[in-house]
Amino acid sequence: MDGFFNIYKEKGYTSFDVCNKIKHLFKEKKVGHTGTLDPNAVGVMQIAVGRATKLLPIFEDHIKIYEPTIHFGILTDTLDPEGKIIKEEDVPNFTLDDVKKKLEILKNKTTQIPPIYSAIKVNGKKLYEYARENKEVEIKERPIKIYELEAISDLYYEDGYLALKLRMKVSKGFYVRSLVRDLANELNTIGIMSDLVRIQTGDFNILNSKKLSEISCDDLMKIEDVFSKYPRFNARPYLVPLIKNGIMLDERQMTCDCPFTVYFEDKLLAIYAPKDDRYYRVQYFGDSHENN
Numbered sequence: 379m380d381g382f383f384n385i386y387k388e389k390g391y392t393s394f395d396v397c398n399k400i401k402h403l404f405k406e407k408k409v410g411h412t413g414t415l416d417p418n419a420v421g422v423m424q425i426a427v428g429r430a431t432k433l434l435p436i437f438e439d440h441i442k443i444y445e446p447t448i449h450f451g452i453l454t455d456t457l458d459p460e461g462k463i464i465k466e467e468d469v470p471n472f473t474l475d476d477v478k479k480k481l482e483i484l485k486n487k488t489t490q491i492p493p494i495y496s497a498i499k500v501n502g503k504k505l506y507e508y509a510r511e512n513k514e515v516e517i518k519e520r521p522i523k524i525y526e527l528e529a530i531s532d533l534y535y536e537d538g539y540l541a542l543k544l545r546m547k548v549s550k551g552f553y554v555r556s557l558v559r560d561l562a563n564e565l566n567t568i569g570i571m572s573d574l575v576r577i578q579t580g581d582f583n584i585l586n587s588k589k590l591s592e593i594s595c596d597d598l599m600k601i602e603d604v605f606s607k608y609p610r611f612n613a614r615p616y617l618v619p620l621i622k623n624g625i626m627l628d629e630r631q632m633t634c635d636c637p638f639t640v641y642f643e644d645k646l647l648a649i650y651a652p653k654d655d656r657y658y659r660v661q662y663f664g665d666s667h668e669n670n
Contacts, residue, residue: 379404379428379598380427380429380430380601380663381426381427381430381599381600381601382424382425382426382427382582382601383400383424383427383588383593383597383598383599384422384423384583384588384597384599385400385425385588385589385593386421386422386423386584386589387415387419387420387422387423388420388589389417389419389420390417391417391590392417393411393414396425397410397411397425400425400427403590403593404427406427408427409425409431410425410434411423411425412424412426412437412438412579412580413438413442415574415576416458416460417460418458418459418573418574419573419576420574420576421577421584421587422576422577422578422579422583422587423576423579423587424579427598429601429661430601430661432660433649433661435660436637436651436660437579437580438550439549440550440580440581441547441548441549441578441579441580442550442552442576442578442579442580443545443546443547443548443577444544444575444576445530445543445545445574445577446543446544446546446554446558447536447541447542447571447572447573447574448544448558448561448562448569448572449536449537449539449540449541449569449570449572450469450541450542450565450567450568450569451466451468451469451568451569452466452539452568452569453465453568453570454570455495455509456493456495456555457493457559457570457571458555458570458571458572458574459570461495469540470565470566470567473533474529474532474533476565477533477561478528478529480561480564480565481527481529481544484524484557484561484564485524485526486524487522487524487560488523490519490520490522490552490560491517491519491520491556492505492556493553493555493556494506494508495509498520500515500516500517503515505517520551522549522551522552523548523549524546524547524549524552525547525548525549526545526546526547527557528544528545528546529542529543530543530544530545531543536572539572541572544557554571554574555570558570601649601663605637605639605649608638608639609634609636609639610638611631611632611638611650612642613631613641613647615642617631618647621648621659622662624659626653626656626657626658626659627640627650627656627657628655628656628657629655631657632650632657634652635652636651637649637650637652638650645664646663647663647664648661648663649661649663
């Protein structure tokens with residue numbers, strides 16, 4: 379079984395839980411995912427099975443769309459409901475127009491300070507490990523890109539807190555909890571991300587996703603279909619054994635700055651990706667055809 383599942387992760391599951399359940403459900407040893415979702419978050423997870431797991435790094439840079447809910451006037455150490463409450467305060471008066479102005483400021487930011495409760499490593503140690511040990515650590519800004527950022531609700535009250543829903547299209551490495559923290563700071567208050575929905579990651583959309591309880595083998599997306607939008611190179615016979623042995627390709631075969639598929643006799647042979655001024659083989663699929 380080689381391919382991808384478009385999974386709707388429900389609240390309470392870790393990303394590891396989802397992969398583990400796929401392993402047991404389909405008796406597959408190799409299962410992986412792109413983009414971790416916290417247990418409190420829901421939404422799209424791109425799950426790779428079999429030889430497709432080798433292709434996951436290709437999708438790491440894909441744009442993601444999130445819809446978080448913010449609760450103002452409360453602060454936890456994790457910036458979400460799972461953490462310890464540090465502070466609660468009255469929220470100053472501000473309007474939706476005030477929020478929109480601050481969002482425009484944040485949209486132009488190109489760096490972000492990750493939350494202390496994150497898996498980013500500093501000196502070989504994850505940040506959340508420093509936090510749990512109450513040890514100080516310098517958290518450096520990281521490059522990010524915000525393509526879209528908007529409020530998708532009016533200000534309203536939920537569970538006793540002033541609340542707001544946002545929608546954002548962002549780059550790899552973006553922390554929604556950090557954006558929530560920064561927006562609250564801009565509004566001279568505090569806040570946490572009370573809920574999070576991931577709407578899209580790359581071409582995987584929530585509208586086509588399925589819960590773990592709903593999926594079957596019929597929902598497995600073929601590698602050929604997932605990569606149908608990528609450039610295609612049709613190999614000549616003399617290249618086939620060389621590609622099998624992992625030869626690097628160059629501008630004589632392909633000129634592009636993205637991954638591409640390699641076909642022989644209309645069958646997927648391999649997938650390549652750029653590296654420096656050449657292309658390396660990410661995964662080989664020819665054996666499955668040779669055994670037919």
